[in-house]
Amino acid sequence: MHAYLNAFLGGTLLGVAVVGYLYVNGRIAGISGLVGQLFNKEALFQRPATWFLLGLFLTPFIYGLFFNPQIELHASPLAMIIAGVLVGFGTRLGSGCTSGHGICGMSRLSVRSMVATSLFMLAGFVTVYIMRHILGQ
Secondary structure, three states: HHHHHHHHHHHHHHHHHHHHHHHHHOOOOOOOHHHHOOOEEEEEEEEHHHHHHHHHHHHHHHHHHHOOOOOOOOOHHHHHHHHHHHHHHHHHOOOOOOOHHHHHHHHHHHHHHHHHHHHHHHHHHHHHHHHHOOOOO
């Protein structure tokens, strides 16, 4: 039950953050879009995207101070870097990332986001199947 409660609370906090960001700033809280906002001409710490992303980055470390989560990584640093580059390429190709399409776009009933999220999920399913059942890793 504890795992379900954590998932429920995490999803609730994510939903509140996304709605709050949209309400306060009038912008969708997709991570690739927020990172893109960091590179406009305004002062760095006057942009809401900076603070949102800083909170997104720091929260797991703060959580770890209090709850000591057991996190196990099953990938090499090189594989994680390659995966990050591919995700960055995919967000440009797909006009948004999983958070922008999957959370914000789907909640607005965007057909483009529904198609993109379905493709993200399908690619994940296929990748896990290949890694576990074909390559045996």
